[in-house]
Amino acid sequence: MQRVSAYPEDSAAAQALASCHVCYKLSPERLHECPRCGSTLHLRIPHSIQRTVAFLVTAIVLYVPANVLPIMTTAQLGRSEPSTILGGVVLLVKMGSYPVAAVIFIASVLVPIAKFSALSWLCWSVARKHPTSHRQRTVLYRFTEFIGRWSMTDVFVVMILVALIHLVGLLVITPGAAAIAFGGVVIMTMLAAESFDPRLIWDQLGEADD
Amino acid sequence: MHAERLACVECDLLQTLDELAPGDRASCPRCGHLLSSRAADGLTRSMAFALAASVLLLMANAFPFLSLEASGLESVMTLPRAALELARDGYGPMAAMIVAFILVAPGLMILAVISLALPLLRGRDAPWLVPAARMLFWLTPWSMVEVFVIGVIVSLIKIAHMADVHLGVSFWSYLGFALCFTFAMANLDRLEVWNEIERCSG
Numbered sequence: 011m012q013r014v015s016a017y018p019e020d021s022a023a024a025q026a027l028a029s030c031h032v033c034y035k036l037s038p039e040r041l042h043e044c045p046r047c048g049s050t051l052h053l054r055i056p057h058s059i060q061r062t063v064a065f066l067v068t069a070i071v072l073y074v075p076a077n078v079l080p081i082m083t084t085a086q087l088g089r090s091e092p093s094t095i096l097g098g099v100v101l102l103v104k105m106g107s108y109p110v111a112a113v114i115f116i117a118s119v120l121v122p123i124a125k126f127s128a129l130s131w132l133c134w135s136v137a138r139k140h141p142t143s144h145r146q147r148t149v150l151y152r153f154t155e156f157i158g159r160w161s162m163t164d165v166f167v168v169m170i171l172v173a174l175i176h177l178v179g180l181l182v183i184t185p186g187a188a189a190i191a192f193g194g195v196v197i198m199t200m201l202a203a204e205s206f207d208p209r210l211i212w213d214q215l216g217e218a219d220d
Numbered sequence: 221m222h223a224e225r226l227a228c229v230e231c232d233l234l235q236t237l238d239e240l241a242p243g244d245r246a247s248c249p250r251c252g253h254l255l256s257s258r259a260a261d262g263l264t265r266s267m268a269f270a271l272a273a274s275v276l277l278l279m280a281n282a283f284p285f286l287s288l289e290a291s292g293l294e295s296v297m298t299l300p301r302a303a304l305e306l307a308r309d310g311y312g313p314m315a316a317m318i319v320a321f322i323l324v325a326p327g328l329m330i331l332a333v334i335s336l337a338l339p340l341l342r343g344r345d346a347p348w349l350v351p352a353a354r355m356l357f358w359l360t361p362w363s364m365v366e367v368f369v370i371g372v373i374v375s376l377i378k379i380a381h382m383a384d385v386h387l388g389v390s391f392w393s394y395l396g397f398a399l400c401f402t403f404a405m406a407n408l409d410r411l412e413v414w415n416e417i418e419r420c421s422g
Contacts, residue, residue, distance in 0.1 A: 017232070020233055020234055021227070021231075021232040021233060021234060022227030022232050022233075022234045023227075023232055025234065027227065027234070029226060029227040029228075029229060029232070031229070032354055032357060032358075033353070033410075033414040034226060034229060034410065034411055034414065035226075035414065035418075036225055036226045036227055046350075046414060046417070046418055047350050047353070047354060047414065048350065048354075049354070102378075105381070107377060107378075109377075110374055110377045110378065113370070113374055114374065144231070144251070145251060145252070148230055148231065148251045148252075148253075151230075152230075155361075158361075159361070159364050159367050160367055160370075162321065162364050162367050162368075162371070163367055163370055163371045163374060164371075165314070165317075165318065165371075166318065166322070166364075166367065166368050166371025166372070166375075167371050167374050167375045167378065169302060169303075169306060169314070169315075169318050169371075170286070170297070170302070170371065170372060170375040171375055171378065171379065172302075172305075172306060172309075173297045173301070173302030173305055173306070174286055174288050174295060174297045174302075174375070174379065174385075175288070175295065175379070175382075181290075181382075184309065185306065185309075185311050185314060189311075189314055190311070190313055190314050193313075193314060193317050197317075200361060200362075204361065208230045208231065208251075209229075209230065209231060209232040211231070212230075212231040212232060212233075212250075212251070213232075
């Protein structure tokens, strides 16, 4: 009766039990639908790695226009000056606003790159069954999930500056295409993090020595 | 008091979770994932903060957010108008994205908390319990209330050298909303909410 399972012995999946991804109730997977909340039951997120990689690639592609194109244009007395994300950081450093420069640099440059690297590493390590500590990789996953939203900071800043300075005749600030691209980067990395199933990390228990 | 069999969402370790006493939290013994954290009177507190947050959110939309004075000209910004102007200038998707993250998603979450807490606190069933809870937890990662607050602070520092900026009623309301919203969500335990729904509808 006992068949050899692809999952570690102490996991719910080895007993064909699926934990509902919405309400966490444990039910036999053959029910297909959670009896408590009606969500579809899966032992693991279907095609988790493929979906994560797809969103990740989209995010990385969008990251190029997000950095190359201007995030906003400041027009003053007929002179218009486009500025990119990095240009904005450099300007803030020149003005001596180091804390603000640091916030923007961390939120718009470090966080996205950290997310790209962390998620790529997680997908690669799961696909290749790399023997890194399971717990460390889980912590890395939680970290990517937590930091994702913070990169929206600069997009919000652009919106506030545009709205606030709009009406003052001498100075006009308009948003640039990078703002939309950057919003896309944040959304794509968040979808990538949500598509990644951290249980895949633990499915390798016993296969590789930790 | 009953024990519940469940699997850790992050590592799938099958385990038994004893019913938690108020103020207790339980983590997965293998990966450390926080399974459940039960605040004392969590649902009541969550409801109280949600009610306060809903009033503050309405105020945040009704009054000036920031106003700016430079060379004799004054510019007043309100949250809905800021979004409308962005949309009118051809940045519709950007405006929609921002409004969704800072107003619509958190607003719907607050509504969901209130509509869940009202029947659950009295032990009653309601037809909207399951859809409201599903929406609440589906929206959770997409609410960026605290990120927006940081964005506002950064913008204030950026403009400060150009002009006199005045903080409006709406600014303080949104700040209060952000606090109440955070407390409302912190007092809500996902596992407990679903167990309550099951108890009341079963």
